[in-house]
Amino acid sequence: MGPSFVIERLEFQRGDVWYARHFRGLATFLVGHSKAGKSTALEALLYPLGLLTATVMPEVRSCAYVRLVFRIAGTRWQATRSGSNPRARVSLKNLDDKDDIGHLLPVTSTKPGETTAGAFVQDLLGLPAAVRGATRVGLDDFYGTVMALRQNTIASEFLGGGKDEARILALEVLLGLWNEDLAGLEKNASEATSRYRAARSGLAAFKKLRDSGALADPASVRATYEQKQREHRAATERWQQADAALKTAIGEAGRLVALHKAAEAERRRTARQVVAAHGRLNGATADHARAEGQLAELLKPRAQDCTCCGQPLPEREPGLCRQCGRPYEGAADQREQQVAAARAKVERLRLKLRSLEEAALSAAAEAAKADTAAADALAARDAYDEGHLQPARTAAQQAEKEAHGLSRDVAQLKERLDSADYIRAQEKAIQTAKEQMEAAQAARDAAVTAHDVRRKEVTARWSEFFLARLQQINPDAETAFIDPSGFTTRVKERHTADKTFAESSVAGSPKVATNVALLLALRDLGRVDPAVRVPPLLIIDSPLAGLGAQGLDHATGLRLIDTLIDIADDASPDGYACQVIAATNDPLPRPYSGVREIRIDTDNRFFDHAPRRDR
Template identity: 30%
Template sequence: MLSAALRRGTPERVASANRTLLGQAEHRYLLRAPCGIAVKSAGRRQMATFNVEYALFEVDGVMHKRRFEAPMTALTGETRSGKSTLLEALWWTLGVEGMKLMAAAASCSCIGFTACVGTTRWRITRSTVNPSQDVLFTNITRGTDEHHPVRRSESRRSAADVFQDLLGIPRLGAGRTRVTLELLIPWLYARQRDLPNHYLGRQDKEQRIAVGRVLLGADDETVDALRQEYGSKTKKWRSASNRVKKILRDREERELPSVEDLQRRAAQWAAQHEEESAKARQAGAALSRLHAELAALQQKVSVAEEARRAARAAADGQVRTARRLEAVAAEARGRLAGLREAATDRSLCPQCLRALDPTGLSEDDCPVCRRFDPERQQRAEQFQQRMSQAQQAVERAHAAAGRAAQAADDARSRAADADRAVAEASATAHAFARDVIAPQQQAVVEAEAAVRELAARLEQNTEHLREVAELTELRAQLPQLEKDKMAAEAAYTVARHDTDLMVKQGTDRWSHHLLRRMRACDPEVISASVSPEDFAVTINGGAFDTRAVAGHGMTRINISTLLALRDTALEVPAMPVPQFLIVDGPFTGLGNSSEDRRTGAALLDGLTDLATSGHPSQTSGQVIIACTELHGSPGPAVREIRTSLADGAIPGLPPRQPITA
């Protein structure tokens, strides 16, 4: 009915439909709001507010505070006095990715902040000495402590997740577009380096859409559950459909036969596989027996080699014995020859064998003293006896040497026989391995190859049969899967259509406030709009990145867009947008011209309006800015904190040294 009214397009009907949609959105948000964060009171929704009371810095064991006591706090002063460092430290405490722990903050042993979220005061601190330690959440109202990790896991929420839950902003979506605090930061904290160059902190289109729809109150847990269910059902249906197409395509490409042919092939190949397996087993058994015979032959070779080694050792011993006895016989023959030579040569002394002069001597005269020797005859008989003994010794030694030589010849003969036995046994074993074992091994290899080939055919055929069974099953499931997908799609489409109408209405209001904010800065702006598709901004018909390469023109578009979003949230209670904003460098690039002064004053007034705005039943909002100096005339809601190198934004640290050329 609502979508029909919008399609008919009459202003009255559209306005009525929009009011109805806003009422539905507020009611939906009240139903899904976290306990203690959003409640219904006196007919109005009490959305959680977020105000930073103190920034905390522990230096040398002393906790120092930087108080944000006014609705709008302006950190002004010299460059490098620590203004941006303080702002980055707030988000680094929560473990937000991309936030830098600068040197001044790293000099503190612990940093954090105290904030009021709704009606509860929290103190959140994190160690800089060991950044991987859990972040400490202290509920000052209740006096309880909670420890939450810097990085989320399957079992624990991260500190950033816990803080987002306190704000009452749901974490919807999945993957890189899941609405986490990392994606929310560009909508809460405008960084100096991004303001004059990139829209919403260079957040890409898909992430911007995910965050924008959540902040406009369009996407909630119910819509996200329908979206996930639709995606899951679509994935199942698409997977089944693609699988059916793939199976059919593969069957067509490979020209696979019918199921009956596959079954006949399976039966035929199974019988052949069993037959070839039996042949392979028989061939293997025969090969095992032949290997046993070969082992017996090799054992014979080993025995023959052992006998050959023994025969060679015995022959070597006999040869050594023959040589030794031959040497003994030669020695005996030498002694006998010496005795014979001494007996036949009378010119030699029988004692020293020196030549004597026998002239004029008889047989019984001593050749030495040339006197009569009565014992000469006796010594001659003894010499003959020695001659006889030497002759006998020679004969015995000769006989022993002959026997030893014969034994050595016999041993060498036996060693030669052993060599022939080893050669014959080795030749027999080699011939058996070559002529019997090798052919049988080839037969076993061929039989096993045939078995493997048939097994592969059977496996492939079985896979084809499984694919056919899967194809049949998927074809039977596809109608129900498609029906489930279409039902989930219809449910999600209805919910998405309603939320798209909410987004359209919300962006219309957002665009209205954006035009008002932009005209306050530049009266020449005649049109401004926020796209309901991707929340991109268009000013005077031009997109954000076509206005200029960089500069304050882009800065005021960024700030005006963020301010206009909060203006819209004041009118649409269903939007979970805190009236809170941090801007680092809102006046960067402004000069002293009348236009620049008007722009600076308009931005200061807009930021001050946000700081003092709020629901009648709530406290005011809060704005924190950092700049070198304020433009325009700050009101009573603005508290200026002057910083310098001597008195930096982070209290408790020693003065910084100026940069010298």
């Protein structure tokens, strides 16, 4: 038997108030009519442990937190989980250890190696995390297989339904039949067999190609391979030489481009100088023309008019003012000075104009020279690009393409050459794979033989307990058998044919009795076989559904209740009995010692009308 698992109370917080439902004693029945909320209570019971398959009903989602206080092997624990957010982390704390700060664990693992809340509880129960192929069993699988029977499956599905692979693996773990070493031997034997078959298949396919003529003669392939290798080496050398010539040509082309850029820059500079020289020459020409016009005016002065009446002034004697007629001194000298100054200015501007004309001619000559140099540099660049750079690039590309093509040919011939020697190497690989397969199968078979003996012994003993428990519920049961491979059941009643679980009635007492009796027998087996690690806790939702309340069904229902209460009286190895928590529509027919009933209905619901938690 596994360590004891006893639930003390379920607590839940609504608003700022904590409420609690206590499960005193080892047998508790939730009593209430249909739709009173019994299934909701039982689904929420182990929800705080981090289960993924628990149904989160509205009554649970309305709780800020749901907390379970329980004992495993005598140690008190509490598990707290958010009611509104099922994905929130679960808080687990050891109440007997004052120094324990608790564990805040995720519901599902998000990082490699991260422990979930369900895995933590599963470890407390001593149940390993078994894996077989793609099937992995966790706390939810143990819960849905042997710890709880739900209302929607108890009368129609074998041990809660679910996938057969997970159910079989979970029962193997509980019965102590799952062996990690054996699982490794089975995996090793399977992989060795796959390698052997793959090697044989590959060799057969190769021989088929060879016989069809699709594969060439090995000697011919080797000669072609060596010839291609020589051609590839020669092509590689040509490629390297062409690449070196291309790099030289690229360097020379770069030099010519730089020369052209410099010549073009000089051409643009001299062109700007020509434009500036012509601008200065034009300005000087205009200044010289104005100076000559001023000099001509001084040499041939125009007739002057009177500043008062505007009429032409009469001619006067030299030395007399033409306007007032009075004599004045220095008149001739002033005119000569003005004429001399105008002539000097004209001469100075003429000399400047000549200088600027020479500068403009020089700038034009320099610009023409720079333009010729730029054109020559461009022509040299283009000619080198066309005559040397492009041919060198084309030659390098062709050499590279040829070398790569020969490289592919060499690689393909190497594969064909390798395949020519394939048969001999593959035959050795097949022999090695066969020896490994036979050794792996021998090791597996030896372990399986010993395992099968143990498996048959365990299921035979389990079948005995199964028949005894089934006869407690249904005295007409004559034989009961549990299949060692898939743990399916076959039951025969007096005066009826032998039937499997699936052949029983769709929703009647045979399936309910079979499921309940099988779980009770598993706990009976755990008390006599230390290797069986089944948790003593048993949650059953409406085991009397489909049994009726009159005649034979009524008697069967009473025996079923007596059987459930009976197993709650049997102590587990660490001193605690199997705790049974069940739901029924009707009150128990009579008082039972140590059995508690929690009455719930629409006016006294499990969550809505729970008492406040004791301080």
